[in-house]
Amino acid sequence: MNLLAASIAMVAISGLPGALLSKNGKAGQWLATLLCTAGSLCGLMAVGSWFARGVELELRMPWPLVPQADFHVGLDGLSALFLAPIYLISLLGSIYGLSYWRQADHPDNGRKLGLFYGLCAAGMALLVVARNSVVFLLGWETMAVSAFFMVAAEDDQPPVAEAGWLYLASAHAAVIVLFGLFATLWALTGSFDWPAPGSLSPAAANVVFLLALVGFGFKAGIMPLHFWLPSAHANAPSHVSALMSGVLIKMGVYGLVRTFSFLPSPPLWWGGLLMALGVASGIIGLAFAIGQTDFKRLLAYSSIENVGIICIGVGLALLGRSVDRSDWVALGMGGALWHVCNHALFKSLLFYSAGSVLHAVETREINELGGLARRMPWTAFCFLAGAAAVCGLPPLNGFVSEFAIYVGLFGTLGIPEGSGLRLPGASLAAPGLALIGALAVACYATAYGGIFLGSPRSARGEHAHEPPPTMLAPMLLLVACCLFVGLAPSCVAPAIDRAVSCWAAAAPERASLQSELAPLAQQLPLGWLSATGLALAGLLAVGGAALGLRMKPGRVAASSTWGCGYAAPNARMQYGASSFSEILVGLFRWALRPHSRRPAIVDLFPQAAAFESRVDDSVLERLIMPAMRWLGSRVLLLRVLQQGNVRVYLFYIFAALLLLLVWPH
């Protein structure tokens, strides 16, 4: 616990010395990275030694700041599992940031970024070890507010400032709901500590469930509460996007999972609702991703999809508690938590690779890129590994967690007698997950093709170069992690089991649930997955070697691409991001509401014409903004109260005091 406390403190203050140093010097940033690295390593060691020993740790001490609550933190399986990616990604991100956001290149905001980067990471670490709502909210607000300053790092640019305000507004909308949630819990139990299992009545539990779903759903980016996420992730510096997408939105998932752990006997509709939301987030999130031409926005929408997959797993686990099936709990929650970790690995990898591209070409527009694989082969390789992992393709890590969820979903086909479930409705999420998988393949193949393959569509790509080693090393390390988890899932499974059994232990309705949980290694053929992964690698090696021999330099003639008879093809004629997405965007037109302007043919001889198509966020544009504008116009009526005259305000104070005096107690 001491090591953990020291690590949180070190990460929290990592940016402080730098903030006091000169804005053009190198020292501040190096110091911040050093502190953050040391702190994160301490944290990783603490988590590692906890997993090795496995005694639950708790620390409670009186807190002069808040009289009614103690400072109460603890470490159990669930907290430890979420802590590991927090430390790993903040460590890699701060190293990556050394070259990506050099202090010398960004004298105005570099120090600010360094300060809030450490605060944000420390806030997240604090909130996952919190054992009462006051400490939790302290960590949560630190995280949310520091993330705002990082998103708005370049707030002199209008789109960045706009994204920052949108983020701040929705983050606080979420916090208001969370205050409601914790106030309700306080009113029910009379304490700020996490309620004891079984102390809530079912009716109160419903209220708590809905409040948690909305409050934490905002942060996790569950549709339709995702609208802040794409612009925030796209406009933040890339190592911050990686931290936000890989770890920060998972804090919403952590909140949901933690809250569900102390809610009694979940009714069927909780799990059903969560699964439906998960499938919808997955499918629609990817449909939005496919429509994007900005590659960082595309990655952001794909995070919404992955949160959807996680929700499917959590929903399955809740259903398992409702109908008393320990295997659904193990596979659903196990798959979901495993996907949380996997997503932290491959989405950070993707954002780092995207950052390298952005660093080299200074545009996020896929339609201006192409052919970067020739100039940045290592970045191209890393992005490809991340893309294959996020699509859930074997033998990488994404496949393992989706596999667990699939097995769990197919398990719902055998319905227990008298459980009240008539149709195997939950199993219908499996084809939904298959649809998500196929959409992801289409999305990432076209994005990768647009950025890295073919020939450059504009002059921007011509001067592209590989990033420096401090950026490349974190990416390669993440590729290795993805491969390791994919090829040797049995090494990671015990940690997931610990977290699942910790979650189930708190489940109040039946004490024996925890003892019935079989470890994932018994429920999933992890050995077979490793074996087939290795077999695939072996086949590839043999096939590649054979093809390499057959295509030796002497036996290959170079030529230009076959233009199908057209004599003068040029790079602009390649299929672009909008052309790739046309079929699928058309299929999802009802949800995406794409804007497109097509030229009309009026004359016999065609005139110069322009075509434009764009997929904006339809929820933000058609739902949230009109509602906010309406609200804004109503609130204007209150302006008659704002006279700007001191005497009037004095009168308000007098009237308020008078009212309080006569108010009957």
Next chain:
Amino acid sequence: MQVAIHVLTVILAPLLLRGVINKTKAWFAGRVGPPLLQPYYDVIRLLQKDSVISTTTTWIFRAGPAVSLAAVLLAAMLLPFGRETAPASFAGDVFLFVYLLALGRFFLALAALDTGSAFEGMGATRELSFAVLAEPALFFGFLVTARLSHSLSLSQMLGESFDQHWQTGGASLVLVLVSWFIVLLAENSRIPFDDPNTHLELTMIHEVMVLDHSGPALGMILYGAAVKLFLFCALIVQLLLPFDTGYALLNWLCFLGGTAVLAVFIGTIESTMARLRMTEVPRLLITACVLSAFGIILLPR
């Protein structure tokens, strides 16, 4: 022994299936047609040739055919043929099967995009977009067979003692059969989705993706496509011919005969139907999804 026969089948049978389809089409057209073994000659000759490679491409262009072939071959080791268990069989291998096919598709599409040709991009995006609709149809069918067999392993879902499932869930299985047949035609780019013999690049799906591959790489792609077609045929034959004759040899002959008859049927469809307009393709695939989804509703409780 079983494993050896399985591997030999995967190596030898797929190209023959192509030969049967071509022979059927030739017969309908009143031609003699190429010899039954012509696809073998083609692939062997291609493997011996030198290659021409576009200067736009990178290593991904060369890796595409190798990865897609490796993925399809590994998938072939998961599917049972006849009444025998597959060489690799475990609970959940069905998901690996589908995702291996996706891996192959992903890399083949990337290899196509690597050439920078507008036509190949067109083919890649069509192949990927149509697969989006085909995959749920496949999964609805797997839900039905998993429910009937109480298993998550292809060898039990489609292999042994499958004939009892026709008595309990016949109606569902008929729907799944029709749906999977549509998926077969779509995933393997057969008429009415795509015409493998067309000459206009604008209307192609699969063929246009591999325009720039030549020599051994093209040979690998042709062979990989043949294996994929064979796997889908095997899926359907496993559903359709669940009888156990009691003799291992007879079971194998039954299975191989079944795939041959299915190949003749595909050839007949190709000879008697025109291809659909590209905009109609998603509708047919959605029909396939809905059909197999109905299969779940009709399942006995």
